[in-house]
Amino acid sequence: RKEVEQDPGPFNVPEGATVAFNCTYSNSASQSFFWYRQDCRKEPKLLMSVYSSGNEDGRFTAQLNRASQYISLLIRDSKLSDSATYLCVVNRFNDYKLSFGAGTTVTVRA
Amino acid sequence: SQTIHQWPATLVQPVGSPLSLECTVEGTSNPNLYWYRQAAGRGLQLLFYSVGIGQISSEVPQNLSASRPQDRQFILSSKKLLLSDSGFYLCAWSGTSGLSTDTQYFGPGTRLTVL
Numbered sequence: 521r522k523e524v525e526q527d528p529g530p531f532n533v534p535e536g537a538t539v540a541f542n543c544t545y546s547n548s549a550s551q552s553f554f555w556y557r558q559d560c561r562k563e564p565k566l567l568m569s570v571y572s573s574g575n576e577d578g579r580f581t582a583q584l585n586r587a588s589q590y591i592s593l594l595i596r597d598s599k600l601s602d603s604a605t606y607l608c609v610v611n612r613f614n615d616y617k618l619s620f621g622a623g624t625t626v627t628v629r630a
Numbered sequence: 631s632q633t634i635h636q637w638p639a640t641l642v643q644p645v646g647s648p649l650s651l652e653c654t655v656e657g658t659s660n661p662n663l664y665w666y667r668q669a670a671g672r673g674l675q676l677l678f679y680s681v682g683i684g685q686i687s688s689e690v691p692q693n694l695s696a697s698r699p700q701d702r703q704f705i706l707s708s709k710k711l712l713l714s715d716s717g718f719y720l721c722a723w724s725g726t727s728g729l730s731t732d733t734q735y736f737g738p739g740t741r742l743t744v745l
Contacts, residue, residue, distance in 0.1 A: 524673075552732040563720055563736040564674070607673070611732045616662055616681070616724075617689070618734060622673040 521546050524610050526621035533598050533628055540594040541624045543608030550619075553584055553591050556607040558623065564607055567593075598628045632657035636721050636737035643744055649694075649708040651740050653721030656702065661723040663704040664734060665696055668718040680704060681726070716744045 526543045533539045545553075553570035568575065570582040570591050581594040591610075595602055608621035633656045643649060655661050665677040676689045678696035686696050693712050697705045704721055718741050722734040 554733065561718075561741070563739045566733060566735065569733065616664075616679050617676055618732075620674040622671075 522621075523547060523619040524608055524621040526608050526624045528622060528624060530625040530627050533626070535598055535600060535628055535630055537598050537628075538594065538596050539598055539626055540592060541606070541626075542590050542592045543621050543624075544588075544590045545608075545610045545619070546589070547610070547619075548589065550589075550610045552611040553582075554609040554611075554618075555580075555582055555591075555593050556609055556620075558605045558607055560605075567606070595626070598626075600628050600630060602626060603628045632723070632735065634721060634723055634735060634737040636719075636740055638740060639738065640741045641743070643711050643742065645713055645744055646710045649706070649711050649715070649742070651706040651719055651721075651742075653704040653706075653737055654702055655704075655723045658702070658723065658725070660701055660726055662726055663698060664722040664724070665694075665704065665706050666720040666722065666736075668720060670717070674720065678706070711744045713744050716742055718742075 524545050531539050555567040556564040557567045558564040568577050570584050574583040579596045583592045605623040605625045607623045610619045635654050662681050664679045666674040668674050680686050680698045683698055694708050718739050720739045721737040724734045
């Protein structure tokens with residue numbers, strides 16, 4: 521079983537729509553959680569860290585469910601510029617190694 | 631602010647040729663440094679990480695090696711490239727204490743094609 525699993529998508533949504541997707545992780549000792557965004561042929565960029573209480577950054581909301589071992593990302597009022605692959609990333613505390621999901625592709629159409 | 635550089639941006643090399651990719655970080659001291667490879671349509675695979683000068687840990691057996699000759703310089707090398715070495719190579723850095731070790735920041739990457 522992979523450490524981090526994501527629905528690869530693609531999620532094709534119109535501008536202004538809300539899109540949400542999950543990521544599951546297998547290691548219950550995981551303590552740090554992140555969403556990265558990766559544009560085509562570019563490096564991953566940190567979108568947001570995911571805190572246990574859930575957190576919001578503008579149109580982006582991340583939630584963590586430790587009991588079920590999943591993380592979610594919700595994008596409201598989608599923009600064309602939100603089209604990208606979103607990587608779910610998990611780490612154990614003070615462990616140098618991040619575990620990456622293969623990514624969920626989101627395409628926002630006009 | 632911290633910045634991370636990688637070069638070259640793209641590289642086309644014949645099978646059996648050597649490889650040297652360089653990564654440098656500015657604006658921070660004693661960072662943890664990482665090399666990843668991303669094959670087409672796949673997730674990132676950690677190749678090496680380093681917690682200090684001369685300290686290299688290898689994650690997977692492979693045709694590649696890494697070195698850290700200076701605090702903020704990380705080099706990925708190969709003596710003889712294989713076709714399977716093609717991919718997108720990413721260098722990353724993180725802090726060295728507590729939660730700062732968790733968040734990694736990536737360089738722009740090197741796209742390597744081995745023919």
